Amino acid sequence: MNGYTGLMVFAEQREGSIHPVSYELLGKGRELADSLGVPLSGVLLGSQIKEEAGELIYYGADKVFWYDHPVFNDFNLLNYKLNLVKLVKEVKPEIFLLGATHWGRSLGSRVAAALGTGLTADCTSLAIDKDGSLVQIRPAFSGNVLAHIKTRTRPQMATVRYKIMQSLRRDVGRKGEIIRKEAELTPSLLTIVHKEKSGEVNVAEADVIVSGGMGLKKAEDFCLLADLAKLLGGVVGSSRPPVDSGWIAREHQVGFSGNTVKPRIYIACGISGSPQHLAGMRESEVIIAINSDPSAPIFRVADYGIVGDLYHVVPKLIDRIKIRRSGS
Ligand SMILES: Cc1cc2nc3c(=O)[nH]c(=O)nc-3n(C[C@H](O)[C@H](O)[C@H](O)COP(=O)(O)OP(=O)(O)OC[C@H]3O[C@@H](n4cnc5c(N)ncnc54)[C@H](O)[C@@H]3O)c2cc1C
Missing domain, CATH: 3.40.50.620 (HUPs)
Incomplete structure (x- = not known):
């Protein structure tokens, strides 16, 4: 044409x-x-x-x-x-x-x-x-x-x-x-005087993501997920509602209007598995879902599903990993 x-x-x-x-x-x-x-x-x-x-x-x-x-x-x-x-x-x-x-x-x-x-x-x-x-x-x-x-x-x-x-x-x-x-240049309206690295997480690049959703009761409880993520060398992700509630920064959001991710391991804690969330993480290599509702749609895409309260399951996982690592 x-x-x-x-x-x-x-x-x-x-x-x-x-x-x-x-x-x-x-x-x-x-x-x-x-x-x-x-x-x-x-x-x-x-x-x-x-x-x-x-x-x-x-x-x-x-x-x-x-x-x-x-x-x-x-x-x-x-x-x-x-x-x-x-x-x-x-x-x-x-x-x-x-x-x-x-x-x-x-x-x-x-x-x-x-x-x-x-x-x-x-x-x-x-x-x-x-x-x-x-x-x-x-x-x-x-x-x-x-x-x-x-x-x-x-x-x-x-x-x-x-x-x-x-x-x-x-x-x-x-x-x-x-x-x-040859570059043609126009005067820029923007002058960068100083660059500061933010503590920005890069969920899109991460190999392991431990994500939290509205199964969490409050913002501070993301720390529990951060402990697990740290042990596994990963980062914390989130569904959209915690982000909209101001519990966690938008750069952590996974899904249709957030990041598309493809980690080796994606652990979804208290996330129901809406189509909008799945759109951003269903290509993950291994999906592990922790949800108290056995009929939650996230289990349909999960490779491993744990039906249970994340407040019991996640600390147990952390303990098990620590015990394994210490060799006892
Ligand atoms: C245009 C548009 C774009 C959107 N983009 C995105 C997006 O990018 N990403 C995204 O995630 N969403 C997005 N959404 C929102 C989406 O539709 C859902 O509302 C959202 O994904 C639900 O988040 P959730 O699973 O954390 O919460 P909920 O659907 O409320 O699920 C909470 C889950 O936690 C479980 N639970 C509760 N307590 C516990 C416990 N103690 N232990 C274990 N499990 C527990 C419940 O059984 C439930 O399954 C978008 C919506 C629209 C309209």
Whole structure:
């Protein structure tokens, strides 16, 4: 359509490291590009990260458009947007994908608006239709239906959830082209004077998550779950109601309107298993549910279910683990 061809992926980097969602997008992008018979490109904006541009080739890109400027060390939204819009107008990819991270969501909507095209946010699946157009699949109506969305305008843009797509195996034998682009800069309205690391938990990356829901009686009881999580080298997650009640910060929320997680072990304590919660954790490798109600829907997805009061079960689990570790 109007000379648009190829697939482009925005490769997000934080402090010089590529965010893994970018590799996942390249994995899916490779599959889609091959089925369309078109090239797959990545676009990387950063400072002194040419090696990372090469990594995008190893993970499936045919070409990488690489911008090297210190302004891209931080998420300078105006300059990211300016250069992406210019590149998309020049290269004219028929499909442009971004991760549904904070960066991707902020940038995707602005780039789509500037290009006058549509954007489907938070996709969980992508496919190519018989007519060659992109089918963008995402949960709708609180996750009860999967909407299949197509875009009339070009490029077809979508943000895709982290930990949903599979990245390819890194192949250092893959060959591709790295094309250096000159950054165009606009004065930023934002000056970063100081950066402070927050005590931010990264539930999306965690291997073990111990999550609490409204089976907890009060905010302080998350400490019990934190003790178990610490013993297992994991982090604390939450269903949405405790977050809405201000018991725990939003970054801990798992589910449809929170984080999508895929840990090795997910322990759901006092969580009923609503479709909205399951939407964020059902891909976990092993799900352990602790719930006093034997008919709670969480047991339908659980690999191991413990019917019982979490205030009895969790301390017992903690004791057992400690005893095992001490070897007695
Ligand atoms: C648009 C939209 C988006 C949403 N997004 C999300 C989301 O991202 N994540 C999310 O989680 N929810 C989300 N929700 C809310 C969702 O619909 C449910 O309300 C929520 O998941 C229920 O949380 P819960 O399981 O903690 O609470 P409840 O459904 O109240 O379940 C509490 C469970 O605890 C058990 N229990 C009680 N006492 C004990 C005890 N002592 N020991 C053991 N078990 C006990 C009960 O048997 C019950 O099963 C969303 C809703 C909407 C409409």
